[in-house]
Amino acid sequence: MESERRVRSDDPWPAGGTDTDIATLVAEARGGSQAAWDSLVERFLPLVTSLMRRYRVTGADADDVNQTVWLRLVEHLDRIDEPQALPGWLATVTRHECFRLQHLRGRTVPTDPQTSPTFERPDHSPDMLAELLADERHTALVDALLELPAQRRDLLLLLTEDPPLSYAEISRRSGLPVGSIGPTRARALQQLRRTRAFRRLTSPTDGSLT
Amino acid sequence: MTDLPPEDPAVLDPDDQQVLDELAEALSSHRDVEPRHREAARSAFTWRTVDSELMELTYDSLDAPVTVRSAIDALPRALSFASGFGTLDVELDGDRVRGHIVPAAVATVVMSNAAGATLGTESDEDGMFDFPGSLPGPVRFSIEGEGAGTTPWVTL
Numbered sequence: 272m273e274s275e276r277r278v279r280s281d282d283p284w285p286a287g288g289t290d291t292d293i294a295t296l297v298a299e300a301r302g303g304s305q306a307a308w309d310s311l312v313e314r315f316l317p318l319v320t321s322l323m324r325r326y327r328v329t330g331a332d333a334d335d336v337n338q339t340v341w342l343r344l345v346e347h348l349d350r351i352d353e354p355q356a357l358p359g360w361l362a363t364v365t366r367h368e369c370f371r372l373q374h375l376r377g378r379t380v381p382t383d384p385q386t387s388p389t390f391e392r393p394d395h396s397p398d399m400l401a402e403l404l405a406d407e408r409h410t411a412l413v414d415a416l417l418e419l420p421a422q423r424r425d426l427l428l429l430l431t432e433d434p435p436l437s438y439a440e441i442s443r444r445s446g447l448p449v450g451s452i453g454p455t456r457a458r459a460l461q462q463l464r465r466t467r468a469f470r471r472l473t474s475p476t477d478g479s480l481t
Numbered sequence: 482m483t484d485l486p487p488e489d490p491a492v493l494d495p496d497d498q499q500v501l502d503e504l505a506e507a508l509s510s511h512r513d514v515e516p517r518h519r520e521a522a523r524s525a526f527t528w529r530t531v532d533s534e535l536m537e538l539t540y541d542s543l544d545a546p547v548t549v550r551s552a553i554d555a556l557p558r559a560l561s562f563a564s565g566f567g568t569l570d571v572e573l574d575g576d577r578v579r580g581h582i583v584p585a586a587v588a589t590v591v592m593s594n595a596a597g598a599t600l601g602t603e604s605d606e607d608g609m610f611d612f613p614g615s616l617p618g619p620v621r622f623s624i625e626g627e628g629a630g631t632t633p634w635v636t637l
Contacts, residue, residue, distance in 0.1 A: 308526040317510040335636045337518045339619040341525035342634040371543040409507035431505035438490050452490040460497045
């Protein structure tokens with residue numbers, strides 16, 4: 272089938288912009304809104320996934336950790352006083368569940384305390400903060416992307432495919448002549464910078480996010 | 482910056498390049514999510530229960546400090562939960578899950594998982610109970626009757 276695969280089918284691009292902040296989503300989820308809950312999942316699942324990957328929890332173990340984390344959040348919903356602290360809470364629960372699972376499996380990871388992911392660090396170590404800041408920035412960028420008109424958003428999605436697409440391929444899929452890709456990209460990025468989500472990003476970490 | 486970029490799309494303003502790189506990184510973490518993890522995360526919401534008293538996890542043998550792990554590893558997995566009413570201790574013993582309720586009472590104890598499977602058992606006069614097996618995935622325990630409560634989800 273020769274369909275224009277602009278967005279991967281499993282890419283979750285919730286329709287209708289990103290006006291709702293975390294506090295609103297939490298309040299609506301408390302009221303029983305599955306849609307609000309799903310939006311919270313979209314926002315924070317990449318954080319949970321990246322932590323599990325970092326602690327090398329995979330396969331069925333990752334399924335268990337992931338499920339436990341979200342079930343815990345369901346229980347915890349009514350006790351969230353400060354919705355902005357939610358990413359930190361989720362990260363802490365995920366880390367603890369990863370550690371427990373590693374202990375449960377009797378895994379002894381080679382212990383270089385400088386690098387071992389199982390080395391207990393306080394939850395507000397620079398490491399943890401950097402992780403959360405990067406995640407927050409990533410989330411804001413994705414939110415910013417959602418504020419763009421579909422054509423510009425689709426172009427940026429094509430330009431950020433991994434592995435990268437050729438300009439000929441981008442042209443074919445976007446319907447833009449190769450000569451228009453550069454100018455359209457420039458306008459799309461300019462508009463991205465003017466989105467509310469992007470402007471809310473006050474302090475770029477230091478440009479390097481890895 | 483006000484000039485239109487040249488027609489060769491490979492020529493890119495460095496600031497634009499940086500934003501694009503960050504965007505690619507942000508998107509890769511969104512694209513990397515396992516669909517079944519998303520599915521599990523979404524359906525976790527169906528387990529929202531507003532009215533049951535949530536017990537607190539007060540002890541988990543897996544949280545013991547790493548330095549004493551070699552001694553701990555020989556012991557069975559043990560968990561303790563507390564509510565305003567009392568405590569619930571659970572111990573994994575091979576395939577069996579044993580436990581006891583304090584204050585001692587005859588009560589129904591139910592183990593359930595997120596797939597909707599449940600196992601039920603009765604505690605005896607001493608508050609001791611014994612499940613002949615376990616359930617796959619994260620589970621939680623509920624005490625019914627006096628001192629009713631539900632534990633957080635745990636992976637046994």
